Amino acid sequence: MRRKRGRTVDVEEGESYYVSMTDMMVGVIFIFIIMLSYFAFEFRSATTKLTSAKQPETAALLQTAANLTPRQADLEVDYQARVLCVPETVLSETGGGASGERRCFSFAPPSKVPTQSVSTADAQRLLMDQLEADLRDAGAPINGDPSSGTLAFKADQLFLAGSATLSPDGQRIAGQVAQTLARRLPCLGYGAPAGAGCEAGGSKLAMVNVVSQTNLDAFTPEGQRAASLALQRAAAFHQGLTAAQPLLAALRNAPVGQAGSQPLLRVASVGQSQEAASKVGDDQTVSIQFQMNP
Numbered sequence: 001m002r003r004k005r006g007r008t009v010d011v012e013e014g015e016s017y018y019v020s021m022t023d024m025m026v027g028v029i030f031i032f033i034i035m036l037s038y039f040a041f042e043f044r045s046a047t048t049k050l051t052s053a054k055q056p057e058t059a060a061l062l063q064t065a066a067n068l069t070p071r072q073a074d075l076e077v078d079y080q081a082r083v084l085c086v087p088e089t090v091l092s093e094t095g096g097g098a099s100g101e102r103r104c105f106s107f108a109p110p111s112k113v114p115t116q117s118v119s120t121a122d123a124q125r126l127l128m129d130q131l132e133a134d135l136r137d138a139g140a141p142i143n144g145d146p147s148s149g150t151l152a153f154k155a156d157q158l159f160l161a162g163s164a165t166l167s168p169d170g171q172r173i174a175g176q177v178a179q180t181l182a183r184r185l186p187c188l189g190y191g192a193p194a195g196a197g198c199e200a201g202g203s204k205l206a207m208v209n210v211v212s213q214t215n216l217d218a219f220t221p222e223g224q225r226a227a228s229l230a231l232q233r234a235a236a237f238h239q240g241l242t243a244a245q246p247l248l249a250a251l252r253n254a255p256v257g258q259a260g261s262q263p264l265l266r267v268a269s270v271g272q273s274q275e276a277a278s279k280v281g282d283d284q285t286v287s288i289q290f291q292m293n294p
Contacts, residue, residue, distance in 0.1 A: 082107055120292045123203035124149055127184060127290060134180040140173050143285065151177070155212070155233060155284035164232035166240050174240035177288070181208075182245040188292075189251035189264040206253055209289040210238040211268045218273040230284055231269040237286050238267050253293075 076085040085104040089095050125147070132146040143152040158170035166174060186192035188205045212234035217223035242249040242265065254261040 076102070079109075082109065120203065120294055123188075124290060124292045127188065127292075130184055131180055134183070135176065138176040138180070140176045149291070150287045150289050152285050152287040155286050158237060158286055159233055162229075164229060164236045166236060170237075171240060174237060175244045178241040178244035178248060181241065181288075182247050185251060185264065186247065189253060190255050190261075191250045191252050193247070204253070204293045205264060205290060206293045207262075207289075207291045208265050209268050209291070210234050210241070210265065210286070211270060211289055212237075212284060212286050213270045214272075214284040215274055216271045217275065218271070223271075223273070226284075227269070227271040230271060231267075233284065233286055234267045234269050238265060241265065 071090050073087055073090045077083070083104055084107050085102040088098060088101040088103050091103055128146045128149060131151060132142065135142055135151070141153065141157055143154050144150065153173065158166060158173060160167050185205070185208070186196045187198035187202060190204075192198055212230035214226050214230040216226040218227070248265055249263065251264040252261050253264050
C-alpha cells in the first residue's frame with residue numbers, strides 16, 4: 001500500500017510540473033505575440049508616415065529629433081544655387097564655434113502643391129447642389145430635381161399667358177437665377193473677371209443651354225405657333241438673365257480665338273409632337289441645362 005501511495009504522489013507531482021511548464025510556455029508565447037503585434041504596428045505606422053510624407057527625408061529626421069529648440073539666427077540663402085548658410089554658433093548647444101564662420105547646406109525647392117483633381121461627375125454634382133441651395137434660399141420656384149443637371153421652371157410662372165414677355169414674377173425669378181449663376185459660373189468658364197480668384201486646371205463647363213420644352217401637334221397651325229413660342233421664350237429668358245447680370249454674356253466655353261469657342265450661355269428649344277397636344281403655350285417648361293467638359 002505504501003508503494004502505491006508513493007507512486008501516486010510521484011505521478012501527481014510530475015503532472016503538476018508539466019502542467020506548470022505548459023502554463024508558463026503559453027504565457028510566454030502570449031506575451032511574445034503581444035510584443036510582436038506592438039512592434040509590427042509601430043513599424044507600419046512609421047513606414048506610413050515616411051512613405052506618405054511630402055518630404056520623406058524631413059519626415060525621417062523628425063522621427064529621431066525629439067528636442068528641437070527654436071533659435072534665432074541670420075540665414076543666408078542663394079535661391080538660384082539652392083544653398084542655405086547658417087552661423088556655426090547656431091549648431092552648438094552652448095553657442096560655441098568660431099565667430100563669423102558659417103555652415104552651408106544644399107536644399108531642394110518646395111514642391112508645388114498639386115491641385116486636387118475632381119471628376120466631371122463630382123464637379124457637376126457640386127455645382128447643382130450649390131445652385132439648388134442658392135435658389136431655394138432665394139425662394140425661386142424650381143420645378144423637378146436639379147441633381148439631373150437641369151434647373152427647370154414652369155413657363156406660366158415666368159411669362160404672360162400666350163406670350164414671350166416676362167411677367168413681373170418672371171423678371172424677379174430671372175434676376176434671382178442670374179445672380180446665382182454669376183456667383184457660381186465664372187470659374188467654370190472662360191472670361192471671368194481678374195479678381196474672381198479661379199484656380200488653374202479646375203473643371204470647366206462645355207455649355208449652359210437655356211431650353212424651352214413643349215408638347216405640340218406639328219401638323220396644325222397651333223402646334224407650329226407653340227414651337228415658335230417655345231424658342232421665343234428661351235431667348236427671352238436668356239436675355240433676362242444677361243440683362244440682370246451682364247457678366248453671364250461674357251463667359252465662354254473656351255478662350256477667345258480658340259477653335260470652337262462659343263458663348264457659354266446659349267439658347268435651344270425642344271418640341272415633342274403628339275396628337276391632341278394642349279393649346280399654344282400651355283404646359284411649357286423653361287430649363288437651364290448644364291454640361292461639363294469631359
